[in-house]
Amino acid sequence: MSTARSRTRIQARNRARILEAALDVFSEAGLRGATLDRIASAAGLSKPNLLYYFRSKEEIHRTLINALLDSWLEPLRALNPEGEPVEEILAYVLRKLEMARTMPRESRLFANEILHGAPHVGDIIEGPLKELVDEKAALIARWAEAGRIAQVNGHHLIFSIWATTQHYADFDVQVRGILGSRDDAHFSEAARFLTHLYRRALTPEPC
């Protein structure tokens, strides 16, 4: 007898296929807009076969979100209390921006979830996520107290970093439409801008 998870090679492969296809479809159409038929077809499986691996559409969605939450918050966890404050925060900004570039589907999946009231992650937000953010906001407050960065509100600083970086994934269509950008070239300009923005705002006492 083996573990419930990935009992056989076939199960591991097909579950992975389904989740990959579902990420595509959910991130584009949202939970309600996505259909089992589309996910099945994208995964190259039949609809009843999907439901052999997952009890329901919602279970696929739940599984995706839970699997992604960790990697999504990893950069914030990595904010190092021992490092040089401004450089630590800038590194965080650039890591988040890089994630927006390489993982836009994941960003949109979360955005859609939150936008619609976070019906499936409400308890995570008010639990582990709040704890993590509170901890890092406290760290930022200590840095500010010690005069190592400017006096800024840690929570709102984190919100602004999320907003500015994820914007390039969530509002990708708008950004590209306005810039007339076909490739990812605008991301390096975004990196330059955000570096300027946060370095200027965080460097203690400009004179």
Add this chain to the structure above:
Amino acid sequence: MSTARSRTRIQARNRARILEAALDVFSEAGLRGATLDRIASAAGLSKPNLLYYFRSKEEIHRTLINALLDSWLEPLRALNPEGEPVEEILAYVLRKLEMARTMPRESRLFANEILHGAPHVGDIIEGPLKELVDEKAALIARWAEAGRIAQVNGHHLIFSIWATTQHYADFDVQVRGILGSRDDAHFSEAARFLTHLYRRALTPEPC
């Protein structure tokens, strides 16, 4: 014979009711997630009656978005080339933040539309919106050139302002969950933070 629009008092009243109800439902559930039944019930009308005033669900959605686009972009239009650059931009930031507080449903409606690939406003983005943003980005470039603000990319500055302000509407659930906020009190802290952020980043030559 009168105009096609608002022919009678009843039409004006009921169309307004429907749009108000639809804004509620669409902003919460998205285009796909919203149902005519829910909109009808929220408007206090029967479903067939809805379809007496609007040809289809999509027409209600289209009407809403078109009606809102203008007021949504008004603050950017108001960016005054004759004003004091840093104060003009800060005023823009605070106006957008205030709109996020007072018009969160409108913000979410747009966010949802863009997030799902802007199927209904694609031509607006690449047309009038692009023109407006290009114009204002050029203004910012001139200000930077003249040394009246720091050297920043106008397009990305505008994106960041959209992102940071609309974040408080679009990700409201997350913000409240993390801050434990029940009312709108956190908006004044957000205003303080954003003022600091952009004043620091834009003031020319810190020394």
Add this chain to the structure above:
DNA sequence: CGTTTTGCTGACCATTTGGTCAAACTCCTG
């Protein structure tokens, strides 16, 4: 007051869609 225009609704329809199930097929193992 009669008639025409406008407003409204119950009943109905077609399609979509999440989900079920019995039967068939494949694969592994003794």
Add this chain to the structure above:
DNA sequence: CAGGAGTTTGACCAAATGGTCAGCAAAACG
């Protein structure tokens, strides 16, 4: 290779949902 465990699917179902329509009700109007 036999047999059971694991995998796949065509056919099907019930509910939800966008939309229609004939006809009734209420204004508006002359």
